[in-house]
Amino acid sequence: MWVVDVLKSRRAIHNYIPNKKIPREDFEKIFDTVRYTPSWYNAQPWEFVVIEDEEKKKELQKIAFNQSHVSQASAVICVLGDVNIWRNAEKILKEWVEYWYCKEEKVLAYRNAFTKKRSEQRLREMAIRNVSLACMNILLVAKELWFATCPMLWFNQPSLSDFLELPKEIIPIMMITIWYENTWKERKKLPLKSLDEILHFEKFEKYKNKTAF
Numbered sequence: 001m002w003v004v005d006v007l008k009s010r011r012a013i014h015n016y017i018p019n020k021k022i023p024r025e026d027f028e029k030i031f032d033t034v035r036y037t038p039s040w041y042n043a044q045p046w047e048f049v050v051i052e053d054e055e056k057k058k059e060l061q062k063i064a065f066n067q068s069h070v071s072q073a074s075a076v077i078c079v080l081g082d083v084n085i086w087r088n089a090e091k092i093l094k095e096w097v098e099y100w101y102c103k104e105e106k107v108l109a110y111r112n113a114f115t116k117k118r119s120e121q122r123l124r125e126m127a128i129r130n131v132s133l134a135c136m137n138i139l140l141v142a143k144e145l146w147f148a149t150c151p152m153l154w155f156n157q158p159s160l161s162d163f164l165e166l167p168k169e170i171i172p173i174m175m176i177t178i179w180y181e182n183t184w185k186e187r188k189k190l191p192l193k194s195l196d197e198i199l200h201f202e203k204f205e206k207y208k209n210k211t212a213f
């Protein structure tokens with residue numbers, strides 16, 4: 001399928017074909033493609049934990065405020081972000097020299113920008129922005145391979161960290177349920193905002209006198 005068709009036909013799916021395990025090779029296909037997601041400085045600050053065990057999925061369902069599709073899915077992908085975004089800075093900078101022929105002085109400037117001290121909040125934001133792109137790609141590649149998915153934010157983050165025994169620098173970004181698509185039960189696309197509402201050229205003038213908080 002073309003990426004446009006994949007994007008337009010993808011839905012957040014809650015119904016499923018029960019008791020069908022997804023072969024390891026299919027997960028490998030999905031994540032081998034997801035690796036191509038772009039990231040800041042090519043830092044690739046993502047990690048993925050696939051949970052298939054029935055008892056563990058039940059635990060995850062509790063963590064996700066009892067959303068039933070969590071335990072019903074073939075698997076739950078826990079998408080994680082590394083807030084230590086410059087963990088591999090030296091290796092990455094070497095690759096820039098080798099692959100992009102960057103000059104030494106430029107690399108120095110990049111190193112400074114890359115490894116600059118940042119607040120914890122800023123580091124979390126950076127991880128979330130980068131890893132969210134990978135999340136979207138999981139949905140698209142899974143759809144291309146005829147898997148149904150549901151991205152999920154509604155879960156207790158500290159509980160998921162505890163459950164996965166994550167080190168402090170690795171944070172949960174999203175949970176994604178995945179299973180074989182139930183093609184006979186098509187889910188209608190919810191209405192989308194119009195182009196007029198969301199597309200702006202040169203300036204942004206909406207909501208000027210309104211505050212969200």
Ligand SMILES: Cc1cc2nc3c(=O)[nH]c(=O)nc-3n(C[C@H](O)[C@H](O)[C@H](O)COP(=O)(O)O)c2cc1C
Nearest residue numbers: 010011012013067150151152153154155187189190
């Ligand atoms: C960031 C994000 C978080 C979401 N969290 C949940 C969730 O916790 N539970 C759930 O059932 N669906 C969740 N969804 C699915 C949305 O409800 C769904 O994508 C939206 O209603 C649009 O429907 P569509 O994906 O079929 O186009 C989430 C989607 C996104 C992008």
